[in-house]
Amino acid sequence: MSDAPSTEAAGTVVELQINGERHAVMIQPQWTLQYVLSEVLGLTGTKEFCGQGACGACTVIMEGRPILSCMTLAVECEGKSIETIEGIAKANHPLIESYVKHSCMQCGFCTPGFVVTAKALLDRNPDPTEQEIREALGGNLCRCGTYPAHVKAVKEAALMLREGASRA
Amino acid sequence: MREIEMRRMLESFDNKRADPYPLKEFESVGKRGVRRQDGYDKASGAAKYTIDVQLPGMLYGRFLTSPFPHAEIVSMDTSRAEKYPGVRAILRHDDPELPEGASLGGHEPNYVAPLPRVAHFQGEEVGAFVVADREEIAEEALKLIKVEWKQRPFVLDPQEALRPDAPVSRPEENPGGNLDVRGVFVESHGDVEKGFAEADKIIEFKFTMGQNTWVGPERPCGVWWWNGDKAEVWVKQQRPHIAKRAISTWFGGIPMNKIHMHCLYQGASFGGWTQTAWNLGGMYCAAVMARRTGRPVKWVFSRREDFYGGEMDTGIFYVKVGAKLDGTITAVEERGVVVNQNLPVFGIAKHFIENTRVPHVRGRTENVWVNKGPNVPTRCEQNINCYSVNLVTNRVAAELGLDPSEVALKNDGAEGHDIEWLNKRKAELGFPVRDSLRECIEKGKAAIEWDKKWHPPGTRRLPNGKMHGLGFTWTHEWDDSGGTGEVAIYIERNDGTATILGCRADGGQNAETTYCQIAADELGFKVEDVRFKHQEDAGFYTMTPDTSTNLSVNGWAVRHAARLLKAKILEAAVAPRGVTQLGSYPPAFPGKRPEELDIKDGVIFEKANPSNRMTVAEFVGPSGAAGPLASLVGEPILAQSEGLAHPERFTPPMFEYAWQVQRGTYLGVRLRFCRQAHFMEVEVDTETGQVDVVKVVTVNDVGKVINWDGCEGQAYGGAIMGIGRGCMEEVVHDPRTGIMLNGNLLNYKIPTILDYGSIESLMVETGMGYGPYGTVGIGEDVATVLPALIGPAIHNAIGVWVEGFPATPDKVLRALGKI
Numbered sequence: 001m002s003d004a005p006s007t008e009a010a011g012t013v014v015e016l017q018i019n020g021e022r023h024a025v026m027i028q029p030q031w032t033l034q035y036v037l038s039e040v041l042g043l044t045g046t047k048e049f050c051g052q053g054a055c056g057a058c059t060v061i062m063e064g065r066p067i068l069s070c071m072t073l074a075v076e077c078e079g080k081s082i083e084t085i086e087g088i089a090k091a092n093h094p095l096i097e098s099y100v101k102h103s104c105m106q107c108g109f110c111t112p113g114f115v116v117t118a119k120a121l122l123d124r125n126p127d128p129t130e131q132e133i134r135e136a137l138g139g140n141l142c143r144c145g146t147y148p149a150h151v152k153a154v155k156e157a158a159l160m161l162r163e164g165a166s167r168a
Numbered sequence: 169m170r171e172i173e174m175r176r177m178l179e180s181f182d183n184k185r186a187d188p189y190p191l192k193e194f195e196s197v198g199k200r201g202v203r204r205q206d207g208y209d210k211a212s213g214a215a216k217y218t219i220d221v222q223l224p225g226m227l228y229g230r231f232l233t234s235p236f237p238h239a240e241i242v243s244m245d246t247s248r249a250e251k252y253p254g255v256r257a258i259l260r261h262d263d264p265e266l267p268e269g270a271s272l273g274g275h276e277p278n279y280v281a282p283l284p285r286v287a288h289f290q291g292e293e294v295g296a297f298v299v300a301d302r303e304e305i306a307e308e309a310l311k312l313i314k315v316e317w318k319q320r321p322f323v324l325d326p327q328e329a330l331r332p333d334a335p336v337s338r339p340e341e342n343p344g345g346n347l348d349v350r351g352v353f354v355e356s357h358g359d360v361e362k363g364f365a366e367a368d369k370i371i372e373f374k375f376t377m378g379q380n381t382w383v384g385p386e387r388p389c390g391v392w393w394w395n396g397d398k399a400e401v402w403v404k405q406q407r408p409h410i411a412k413r414a415i416s417t418w419f420g421g422i423p424m425n426k427i428h429m430h431c432l433y434q435g436a437s438f439g440g441w442t443q444t445a446w447n448l449g450g451m452y453c454a455a456v457m458a459r460r461t462g463r464p465v466k467w468v469f470s471r472r473e474d475f476y477g478g479e480m481d482t483g484i485f486y487v488k489v490g491a492k493l494d495g496t497i498t499a500v501e502e503r504g505v506v507v508n509q510n511l512p513v514f515g516i517a518k519h520f521i522e523n524t525r526v527p528h529v530r531g532r533t534e535n536v537w538v539n540k541g542p543n544v545p546t547r548c549e550q551n552i553n554c555y556s557v558n559l560v561t562n563r564v565a566a567e568l569g570l571d572p573s574e575v576a577l578k579n580d581g582a583e584g585h586d587i588e589w590l591n592k593r594k595a596e597l598g599f600p601v602r603d604s605l606r607e608c609i610e611k612g613k614a615a616i617e618w619d620k621k622w623h624p625p626g627t628r629r630l631p632n633g634k635m636h637g638l639g640f641t642w643t644h645e646w647d648d649s650g651g652t653g654e655v656a657i658y659i660e661r662n663d664g665t666a667t668i669l670g671c672r673a674d675g676g677q678n679a680e681t682t683y684c685q686i687a688a689d690e691l692g693f694k695v696e697d698v699r700f701k702h703q704e705d706a707g708f709y710t711m712t713p714d715t716s717t718n719l720s721v722n723g724w725a726v727r728h729a730a731r732l733l734k735a736k737i738l739e740a741a742v743a744p745r746g747v748t749q750l751g752s753y754p755p756a757f758p759g760k761r762p763e764e765l766d767i768k769d770g771v772i773f774e775k776a777n778p779s780n781r782m783t784v785a786e787f788v789g790p791s792g793a794a795g796p797l798a799s800l801v802g803e804p805i806l807a808q809s810e811g812l813a814h815p816e817r818f819t820p821p822m823f824e825y826a827w828q829v830q831r832g833t834y835l836g837v838r839l840r841f842c843r844q845a846h847f848m849e850v851e852v853d854t855e856t857g858q859v860d861v862v863k864v865v866t867v868n869d870v871g872k873v874i875n876w877d878g879c880e881g882q883a884y885g886g887a888i889m890g891i892g893r894g895c896m897e898e899v900v901h902d903p904r905t906g907i908m909l910n911g912n913l914l915n916y917k918i919p920t921i922l923d924y925g926s927i928e929s930l931m932v933e934t935g936m937g938y939g940p941y942g943t944v945g946i947g948e949d950v951a952t953v954l955p956a957l958i959g960p961a962i963h964n965a966i967g968v969w970v971e972g973f974p975a976t977p978d979k980v981l982r983a984l985g986k987i
Binding site: 016029030031038039042043044045046047049050051052054055084085086089095099100101102103105106109110111112114115134135137138139140141142144145146147148149150151159 | 197201203204207208209210211212213214215216217220222236304314382384385386433434435436438469471674675677678877881883886887888889912913914918919920921922924927933951
């Protein structure tokens with residue numbers, strides 16, 4: 001069986017700008033961005049939970065907008081700038097610390113998707129209300145029910161960002 | 169036996185009394201703001217789960233699933249699939265290496281086929297396991313397997329299944345019919361007929377629970393690697409101790425010390441998947457194929473496949489209750505028809521027996537098998553008990569025009585005795601005597617403004633046109649079931665930090681931090697200097713969140729180990745240390761006795777003279793070649809040449825272990841003193857049937873809070889899961905074909921951040937728990953108690969009862985007579 005010749009398409013190379021770094025990746029046309037990030041590049045913080053765009057666990061920021069990477073073919077992302085949870089953590093975004101402080105995680109599988117979604121919110125709205133935070137996170141599912149903690153954490157991170165900006 | 173060892177023994181075996189040795193002061197226990205041990209890993213995306221594991225050359229395995237609810241494989245042609253590029257091997261049900269049965273996990277030990285030929289529900293993994301270079305290749309190859317199925321008649325509905333002419337759903341396991349002959353559970357005390365005769369009012373009602381499921385965010389999966397002659401395995405498994413034990417029985421026996429188990433972070437399944445009888449079937453098939461291919465194999469389920477198991481409260485329940493006009497309940501009789509419960513079948517009236525003064529109680533649970541997936545304890549097996557305490561309390565209150573919390577207080581007690589009797593038992597066992605339920609009710613009523621908002625059913629229409637409702641429920645705690653927890657604590661050389669060893673699954677309750685708090689406070693260490701290394705198999709297995717047990721067992725073990733270790737450190741600090749050819753080493757604290765010393769913030773000091781001090785790091789010294797036998801200036805011989813009689817430092821390894829054996833599990837083991845009370849405020853749209861949960865107040869007497877984030881997280885998280893179970897979650901099957909219709913997260917709705925109003929989670933700390941420092945657990949409580957609370961809240965809003973849960977809009981409209 002293992003000797004069977006491969007008839008799989010040879011694949012294609014896409015160039016992705018991930019967390020500020022250039023990656024040229026050989027992909028198959030059917031691969032999703034989530035698959036490439038997690039399985040090919042080892043950026044396993046981008047999680048697959050529902051696998052059909054219903055839960056937000058796979059959220060990444062592409063060209064400044066939060067997108068569902070399980071619903072995005074990697075081949076569509078040629079040349080695109082992509083920010084993942086690993087990049088947000090590496091940049092010491094205050095959301096990370098406020099998420100720890102407010103205990104926003106239980107099993108933690110969905111947590112990175114929330115952080116990325118919240119980061120995208122704060123990028124465009126530095127002082128969101130509770131309702132705005134809820135609406136922004138309304139597409140992220142958490143089976144452990146950690147939702148109440150997220151509102152506090154996002155508000156605190158927003159405050160830290162604003163204070164940082166005013167000092168600068 | 170050392171005195172402290174004797175004390176450990178006595179503590180271990182006395183589970184029926186209050187904690188006899190409380191710490192005089194706490195440093196981190198019960199304090200807010202203790203940083204989560206897993207926090208950064210999970211927030212930053214660094215946390216690794218079993219599904220993230222990649223090994224060199226790893227292959228991926230997926231299962232064939234049955235398209236029919238009841239069918240057997242007559243013949244199967246895998247030749248096309250075998251030729252599909254990237255497929256490396258296919259394991260067939262008729263493979264000579266597969267046994268008829270193996271120990272594959274479950275709530276109780278089970279012996280089932282690793283790869284069955286016959287499917288008893290649509291979606292069951294049967295027939296073939298395809299191993300390929302990538303998961304997508306395995307999935308494609310599965311479509312190329314040609315199967316000749318022999319379809320069998322099937323039955324989905326439990327009431328239909330009980331008819332004499334119904335198709336037999338599991339003829340191999342239960343040939344006589346669909347009523348599980350091993351699955352009838354009867355419990356009682358008193359004489360219900362006498363109780364009904366004494367009643368002023370008899371109330372009878374029925375309720376149903378639809379099938380809800382756990383929806384574990386990480387798909388079921390596992391990795392098997394034959395690392396030389398050793399089995400190295402990664403399990404998504406809530407009970408790694410049971411998994412390792414089962415694995416050791418496979419293939420003619422694998423020595424336990426040749427199984428290396430990794431239990432990484434778990435994308436939760438709340439009991440659920442881990443409780444199903446076949447949950448190690450994937451590991452078994454992966455093991456066979458890993459050997460055959462010489463490569464590591466990861467098996468995975470699809471998202472849909474995770475939907476086939478359900479929560480065990482699925483069923484139909486009939487309740488008869490007798491009450492006096494003042495709300496005193498004289499008798500409760502219940503019959504439950506539950507569906508596809510894996511053994512053991514649980515009681516449905518035991519909370520009335522354990523938790524109330526109701527003198528006459530009888531419960532009968534009948535398990536019926538239908539052609540759907542298994543229903544197992546999922547946070548947890550007490551659901552029906554909680555639902556029935558809730559609905560009986562509220563039905564009695566509604567019929568008699570009483571406040572339901574007054575009915576609860578009137579009937580609180582234990583084993584048919586009133587609260588006065590229970591208070592005497594509290595005192596006898598050394599507990600504080602406090603009225604836990606009353607304290608919970610008072611706290612919760614104040615938070616939800618009960619006295620201001622409570623009204624007779626169906627009488628308050630809001631300005632937005634919706635009907636306003638308020639609901640209340642209550643019961644006891646139950647986190648004391650049983651099991652064995654074993655842990656060890658080791659003081660690391662070089663920096664004196666402490667490592668707790670004990671393999672356990674992390675389900676996200678923040679338990680690891682909690683254990684670190686206990687160890688830190690008992691040792692006299694800073695909490696940040698203690699780490700629970702729980703993901704590795706170090707030879708100690710703790711209770712994970714299994715058998716409804718976690719902190720109440722492991723917490724004792726951690727505390728015992730920490731106390732023993734502290735005693736060992738202090739004894740070693742005053743004793744002459746190791747002897748070598750060059751002589752012995754003097755004590756760190758010469759001329760002192762252990763009781764003259766103490767440890768705080770990782771520093772050993774003389775209590776009468778705190779300036780006489782040494783850090784634990786200095787005390788344990790460095791490791792290895794520059795380790796215990798080294799002096800500050802080098803090797804012993806060098807030390808002597810430099811005028812020192814001996815090296816400066818030496819200590820033996822600072823290591824201790826402890827365990828807790830807890831004989832628990834339900835009736836008669838020990839009385840429960842801590843209570844919980846929960847409140848829900850809803851708005852019901854009588855035109856659409858939509859119910860909005862605008863506020864929930866949860867109040868749990870947890871005895872003593874050790875970790876606030878953990879307690880509150882379990883309470884509000886449980887409330888949200890409870891809202892889902894009560895309001896929206898139901899797995900739906902097509903009655904005509906038996907096919908599951910909504911096995912995905914688009915069509916099976918779980919709550920989002922927009923599906924509740926506000927949640928307030930309050931704690932009461934009476935100290936009346938059997939765990940360390942008087943604690944009880946909270947992890948299962950709220951998610952289990954809350955779902956049926958939606959019923960009384962809706963009744964208070966619209967004045968009629970919804971019969972079934974989840975209380976979806978169609979059921980509300982039906983209750984209103986509108987459809």
